[in-house]
Amino acid sequence: MALQLLSIFLFSTLALFSLTESKLNVEYYNKTCPQFETIIQRIVVDKQLASPTTAAGALRLFFHDCMVGGCDASLLISSNSFAAAERDEEINLSLPGDAFDVISRAKTALELQCPGIVSCADILAVATRDLITIVGGPFYKVRLGRKDSFASFTKDVEGHIARPNMTMDTIINMFALKNLNVHEMVALVGAHTIGFSHCSEFRKRLFKFSQTSEFDPSMNPTYAKALQELCSNNTKDMAAFNDVMTPGKFDNMYYINLQKGLGLLASDQAMISDQRTKPIVELFAKDQDAFFKAFSHAMEKVSLYKVKTGKMGEVRRRCDAVNRLEVNPSKKIAS
Template identity: 45%
Template sequence: MMLRLALLGTWVLCGIVCMVMGAKLSKDFYSDTCPDVGDIVTRSIAASAARSNVVAPSILRLFFHDALVQGCDASILISSTADNEAERDYVENKSLRQEGFDAIERAKHDVESACPGVVSCADILALAARDVVVFSGGPSWEVFLGRKDGLISSSKLVEGRIPQANSDLRQLYQLFSSLGLSITDLVLLSGAHTIGFSHCDQFMGRLYSFNSPGSSDPSLDPDLLASLKQECPMEGGDPSTVVAFDEKSPFTFDNNYYRDLQSGRGLLFSDQVLFNDETTRGVVNQLASSPDQTLFFDNFVISMVALGNVTSDLPGNVRQVCSRFNQ
């Protein structure tokens, strides 16, 4: 049975067909042209994930960063050229792991071998995002398909569309609401940080210069603060050092993320603010208190479907290779 949060926002799951921003998505979109696309993508992504444990969080982050800019159109996958700096090279996207890009390219190659010129990279990315959540112990859901690959990818379009590590709740909600997502969707989708890592530079301000030079964020758990200062020293540290969002189970999709927020152990300010702000604290408490993950899993699925249905009404096509536009 689907359990639904009732504190903030409401959701409506799509039926057979979803109409969002001009796009028509259907669970049967490739039933005639590429009926095995789901199985092909799952096998390919599983093989990539077996080679590297960073593939799962990398693909999930790719999906988010793609959806937030022009909707789900695979524009994040385009490589820059001498004439165009693409989305992936915007400063906030440069930390996206190459393993995620490579896994999507391999999946595209496998799909093209079976169904040439039929399945978009955007749909492959949406399927892969679902798969890596499942591989990490999380829930599964029906992915509605029929997206087109965008014809534009520019770093200039990313400004103001990607959440910042120091964003407050108002800034986060403005971004999500512009996509038709609720404040509860924001809390649920932030739960994707139950897997993966962040670089030191994303939270150094919380450690050493929160309100003034030398000050730390008082909402940080003291033990976590001391540990982070050791891993990310103010001087002489390695900027490539990464720290797990969920130190207890960084590769397992569970609700420990919300329990960490309750104890002041959210890694980024934009994580911890979900508990610190009374507007969303109740949702965090509900998700943290579910002993069998059901409340989190059921509602995360609804929000992921909503995010995946954010598509563009701009012209698009099916790319031959995900990292470059068709010639």
């Protein structure tokens, strides 16, 4: 049985590496830009110290980029007179400016050191990994050599990013379409161990939830009442930490919280009651190393999703704009 499971794992892992992905490697910039990782490390450390929410923002930015058409930095492109870009789609409007800023700073520094060499997609992937480690998370290898997309459109976003009010069936199916299984999905959602969510994303759980309960009965009552007070004025800018216990530390407390009814988002709390996800939540709550290993594997897998190499993309001079105005939309790989 163990041999059979190992064979299945190896087959699924090998299937991940397509011909395109095989062109990526961890030493991609060793000769063309040897200071690549050192420069990124300096930039992200400075930014995280100045703005402690940067790590959570970059992680969310990375995930939202990769899930829509692949890890190609299309989310970094600003809208223009030709098209409304992904970053202006409603679900991306709450992405923090700090996350965009740290990537922009790293790109500027790298352009000065080795112009036209390092893609924004690679910067985003490595900066996210480094920021995760700064706040206590696991280190994992990032294969390099991605190219940046030629275009970005708001219409490509819908249906690719999970929302708090979605059912577990919908979320599991959404991840499955990206070749991510339930175990990997639960590990990736553990990114909510850092960061925050606005009241609009969980308000429905707090007020007039049902005819028999003012708030979602799956919530810890004390926690629910505290959130009611926070969100009582219905102010869009008000937010709460996703992990109420250790909000600035990347650890497994998020899963422990779910067991206590301290999950902020409905989709998070649902994982402790769904029989497909509950055993995984319980494993990660008990064993942080298991969570870190699963998270690292899943992040490496996501980072290779529909990457663009060669003529499929370009190395942008600026991360918020393509290199030329004459954009051919057909070059954007379909989501």
